Amino acid sequence: VTCDTDKQLERLIARNELSESEARHRVDSQMPLDKKCEKSHFVIDNNGTVEEAENSAMSIYNLMRDSKQHWLNRISFLGLFLIVGFTIYMLLKVFNRLPESWQM
Numbered sequence: 001v002t003c004d005t006d007k008q009l010e011r012l013i014a015r016n017e018l019s020e021s022e023a024r025h026r027v028d029s030q031m032p033l034d035k036k037c038e039k040s041h042f043v044i045d046n047n048g049t050v051e052e053a054e055n056s057a058m059s060i061y062n063l064m065r066d067s068k069q070h071w072l073n074r075i076s077f078l079g080l081f082l083i084v085g086f087t088i089y090m091l092l093k094v095f096n097r098l099p100e101s102w103q104m
Helices: 005-016 020-028 033-039 050-066 069-094
Strands: none
Touching: 005 020
């Protein structure tokens, strides 16, 4: 979530009851918002109204909800888990270290 520096300072002063110099020091001690935006997959512009920010957030939510990426991630993880499990099973079998309950 990003906004103009002036608005960021104004909100910080109002919320935390800071002086302008304290608020500016706090903002300056963080990574600049433009750098954060460059590293982000999604950015919500919070310069407008609450409704505009909510609409932006809902658009991102809907985009993520409709994405199939989470299924690809789950299938990949399951595949990796099965490969590791099968590899361990085969190594135990080759070296005759299978527990008796696993032997067929």
